[in-house]
Amino acid sequence: MDPALQRRPDLPPPVGSMASKLNWLRAGVLGANDGIVSTSALMVGVAGAGTSAAGVLTAGVAALVAGAFSMAVGEYVSVSSQRDSERSAIRREQQELIDNPEGQIDQLAHMFEVRGLSPATAHTAALELTEKDPLRAHLSVEYNLDPDELNNPWSAAIASALAFSIGSLIPLLAALVAPSAWMPWPIVVATVLALLVTGLVSARIGASGKRIAMFRVLLGGVVALAATWFIGSLFHTPVH
Numbered sequence: 001m002d003p004a005l006q007r008r009p010d011l012p013p014p015v016g017s018m019a020s021k022l023n024w025l026r027a028g029v030l031g032a033n034d035g036i037v038s039t040s041a042l043m044v045g046v047a048g049a050g051t052s053a054a055g056v057l058t059a060g061v062a063a064l065v066a067g068a069f070s071m072a073v074g075e076y077v078s079v080s081s082q083r084d085s086e087r088s089a090i091r092r093e094q095q096e097l098i099d100n101p102e103g104q105i106d107q108l109a110h111m112f113e114v115r116g117l118s119p120a121t122a123h124t125a126a127l128e129l130t131e132k133d134p135l136r137a138h139l140s141v142e143y144n145l146d147p148d149e150l151n152n153p154w155s156a157a158i159a160s161a162l163a164f165s166i167g168s169l170i171p172l173l174a175a176l177v178a179p180s181a182w183m184p185w186p187i188v189v190a191t192v193l194a195l196l197v198t199g200l201v202s203a204r205i206g207a208s209g210k211r212i213a214m215f216r217v218l219l220g221g222v223v224a225l226a227a228t229w230f231i232g233s234l235f236h237t238p239v240h
């Protein structure tokens with residue numbers, strides 16, 4: 001990309017559909033990260049206890065399924081409650097526009113004044129926006145909400161379950177294709193490589209320094225793997 005077109009870190013976050021695309025991407029990377037770290041940590045922990053390769057794979061598949069469902073349910077609940085409050089804001093604004101249309105123009109004008117427009121310009125802007133689409137104007141100014149872009153809890157749930165599953169597949173495939181005598185190293189190597197990629201993507205989205213973002217993500221993953229390996233090796237009673 002042309003460096004002049006890249007977002008400067010000191011600029012406010014982009015608005016509208018650009019922001020929602022970035023949010024989706026951010027959620028996808030987070031979900032994939034979760035899948036990578038939790039599945040590989042579980043597999044490494046089970047491997048640390050001396051479990052057979054088949055047992056490690058079974059634990060990995062269980063981690064994928066359990067994690068994907070738990071992500072989906074969590075996302076469904078959170079997006080549903082967000083949508084409920086957005087819908088009630090829409091109803092409230094609709095009612096206010098019916099009850100007190102004049103007062104709503106003043107309210108809009110006031111909010112523009114607070115944001116730096118002169119009283120006359122603020123009033124003109126409020127009038128013109130009210131003529132065009134009063135509900136949309138109020139929702140956008142008061143709640144930064146676009147009534148056509150309410151999140152769907154089902155698509156959010158499916159997307160996060162998918163992102164988690166894709167992340168989970170990385171340590172699973174590594175354990176599947178590598179010789180079982182090498183355990184847990186194939187899982188560790190696959191995890192580190194995958195986290196380098198998600199760290200790089202996070203850095204690009206967040207406009208933060210690439211190295212520090214990758215370092216954070218990697219450190220988190222490596223600590224998780226080391227901790228579960230240690231705990232697993234304490235037990236060292238193979239679960240056949």
Ligand SMILES: [Zn+2]
Pocket residue numbers: 093096104107138142
């Ligand atoms: Zn209003």
